[in-house]
Amino acid sequence: MGKTNLSQETVPTVVIGGGPAGLTAAYELQKLSDTHVPHVLEASDMVGGISRTEAFKGYRFDIGGHRFFTKVREVEDMWNEVLQDDFITVRRLSRIFYRGQFYDYPLRIFNALGNIGPYETYKIIGSFIKWKIRPKKQEDTFEEWVINRFGGRLYMHFFHSYTKKVWGIPPSEIRADWAAQRIKNLSLPKAVWNAISGANDTASLIEEFHYPRLGPGMMWEKTQQLIEEKGGTVQMRSEVVKVNRDGNRVTSVDVRRWDEENGASETIERVEGEHFINSMAVRDLIHAFDPPPPPEVVEAADRLKYRDFLIVTLMLDHADPFPDNWIYIHSPKVKVGRIQNFRAWSKEMLPDQDTSSIGMEYFCQKGDGLWSSSDEDLRKLASKELEDLGLAKASDVFDSTVIRQPKAYPVYDGEYKDALNIVSGWLKTLENFQTVGRNGLHRYNNQDHSMLSAMYAARNIMGASYDVWDVNIERSYHEEFEVKPKQKRLLGKLGKNTAL
Known part of the structure; x- marks a missing residue:
C-alpha cells in the first residue's frame, strides 16, 4: 500500500467528495488560512456531484435543474467570487401537468x-x-x-x-x-x-434566478481550478474505501485509485491528515470506518435509505418544443416525473440553436425495472412519453443519452429520524472529523445549505464551534430531533466505547 504524507510545514485537511459541499469546504478553508491545505478526493471523474454538468456531443445538461438563488449571504458571495461575470439571469417559467392540462407554477x-x-x-x-x-x-x-x-x-x-x-x-x-x-x-x-x-x-416560488451560462458544473469546475491554484489538490477517480481511526481521532483514509484512460491497474494508497471533512453518503461512511463503530451505530446506518434517479436527455430536431425551464408531471399515466428544457436555462447549453435538449427525469431505485432498462429502451420510453404528453413527437428525437445517479435523495421515512440521531450522535464524538452536505448529513438540502454546512466545518477547523447538523432545520422541528431517553443511554454507552 502506498502512503501520502502531506507537507509537515502545513496542516493537511482531507476532504472526502468533490461535490458542492466538499469543494466549498476546501475553498472556505483556503480563504481562512494559508497553512491549512485541503486535499479533495473524488470517486468519479467529474466534480460537482449531483450539481455537475454532463456533456454529450456538445450538449450540456444538468442532473436535475439547479437554480442559483439563496438567502444565505456568504453562499451568494462565494458564487459571485468564483463565477463573477459568468452568471446570467434567467426568468423562471415552470408548470404542472395534471389531468391533461398545464397549471402555471407559481x-x-x-x-x-x-x-x-x-x-x-x-x-x-x-x-x-x-x-x-x-x-x-x-x-x-x-x-x-x-x-x-x-x-x-x-x-x-x-x-x-x-x-x-x-x-x-x-x-x-x-x-x-x-x-x-x-x-x-x-x-x-x-x-x-x-x-x-x-x-x-417564498424561496420555492421565486420568479427569476441566476444560472451559470454553461450550467452548474461550471461553478464547480472553476472552484476546483481556484483550489488548485492556491496549493490545494483535487484528485479524481480517488474513492475513499476506508476511514482509519485511533479512538476518537481519525488518522488517515485508504483511497482506491485507477486510471481508465491508460488502462492502469487500481492501487490503494493511504492518505494521512490532521483534519477530515466528509461528504459521501453517511450510510457508506459508517461502513468505511476501521475499526468499525459499535454494532448499534452500523445497524442504525443501514436503516437510512436513498432514492435514486436517472435522466434521459433527448435531442430534438427543432428548438423549444415548450417554453418552460421545467415541467412537473403529476399524471400517473406516465413514469416521467419532471421534464427540463435546457435551452430555456441557457442557450449556451446547446451547440445548435435550431435543436432542443430535453431532460426526462425518472425517480427510481437502483436495480429496479427502470434503472436496469437498456439505454435504448429508456430512449423509446422517454420519446413515447414526451409524445403522450403532447410536447413533441417521438420522431423528432434524433439522439439521446442516459445518466444514472444513485443516492440522489435521502429518504425521510418513518425510520430515518431515530436512526440518524444514533449515527450523528456517534459521529459527534470524533474530535477531528466532520460530515457535511446532502448525503453527508442525510438531509434533503438545497445546494446553498449544503455549502453552508461545509463553510461551518471549515470554520470549525479554525476554532469556531458551529453545529453542522443544525443547518436548515426548521425551529419547530428541533424537538423532534432531540435524543430520546433510550437513545441517550445508548449514546452514552457508545461514547465510552468509541475505540471498539
Whole structure:
C-alpha cells in the first residue's frame, strides 16, 4: 500500500467528495488560512456531484435543474467570487401537468380557476375551511402537514400523486420535516395572495434566478481550478474505501485509485491528515470506518435509505418544443416525473440553436425495472412519453443519452429520524472529523445549505464551534430531533466505547 504524507510545514485537511459541499469546504478553508491545505478526493471523474454538468456531443445538461438563488449571504458571495461575470439571469417559467392540462407554477389565479373549474374550486375552498376548523392534531407525516395547510382536496390533486412518484412510497410514510424543509412558509391563503398581489417571499416560488451560462458544473469546475491554484489538490477517480481511526481521532483514509484512460491497474494508497471533512453518503461512511463503530451505530446506518434517479436527455430536431425551464408531471399515466428544457436555462447549453435538449427525469431505485432498462429502451420510453404528453413527437428525437445517479435523495421515512440521531450522535464524538452536505448529513438540502454546512466545518477547523447538523432545520422541528431517553443511554454507552 502506498502512503501520502502531506507537507509537515502545513496542516493537511482531507476532504472526502468533490461535490458542492466538499469543494466549498476546501475553498472556505483556503480563504481562512494559508497553512491549512485541503486535499479533495473524488470517486468519479467529474466534480460537482449531483450539481455537475454532463456533456454529450456538445450538449450540456444538468442532473436535475439547479437554480442559483439563496438567502444565505456568504453562499451568494462565494458564487459571485468564483463565477463573477459568468452568471446570467434567467426568468423562471415552470408548470404542472395534471389531468391533461398545464397549471402555471407559481400559481396564477385565473389560470388555475380556469383549468380546475368553479365546482372544484368550491370543493377546494370548502376542504380548506374544514381542515382549518378541525386540523389534524399531529403533523408527523408529509400528508398531515400538507392537509393542515392546504386542505385535503388540494392535497389530493397536487401533492399526493407527484410525491408518491418522486419517493416511491405513500406520502403518509414520509416524515413531516421534509415538507417543512422543502415547502416551508407556504399555505393556501399565502399562495392565493401571492398570485393576486405579486408578492413573494417564498424561496420555492421565486420568479427569476441566476444560472451559470454553461450550467452548474461550471461553478464547480472553476472552484476546483481556484483550489488548485492556491496549493490545494483535487484528485479524481480517488474513492475513499476506508476511514482509519485511533479512538476518537481519525488518522488517515485508504483511497482506491485507477486510471481508465491508460488502462492502469487500481492501487490503494493511504492518505494521512490532521483534519477530515466528509461528504459521501453517511450510510457508506459508517461502513468505511476501521475499526468499525459499535454494532448499534452500523445497524442504525443501514436503516437510512436513498432514492435514486436517472435522466434521459433527448435531442430534438427543432428548438423549444415548450417554453418552460421545467415541467412537473403529476399524471400517473406516465413514469416521467419532471421534464427540463435546457435551452430555456441557457442557450449556451446547446451547440445548435435550431435543436432542443430535453431532460426526462425518472425517480427510481437502483436495480429496479427502470434503472436496469437498456439505454435504448429508456430512449423509446422517454420519446413515447414526451409524445403522450403532447410536447413533441417521438420522431423528432434524433439522439439521446442516459445518466444514472444513485443516492440522489435521502429518504425521510418513518425510520430515518431515530436512526440518524444514533449515527450523528456517534459521529459527534470524533474530535477531528466532520460530515457535511446532502448525503453527508442525510438531509434533503438545497445546494446553498449544503455549502453552508461545509463553510461551518471549515470554520470549525479554525476554532469556531458551529453545529453542522443544525443547518436548515426548521425551529419547530428541533424537538423532534432531540435524543430520546433510550437513545441517550445508548449514546452514552457508545461514547465510552468509541475505540471498539
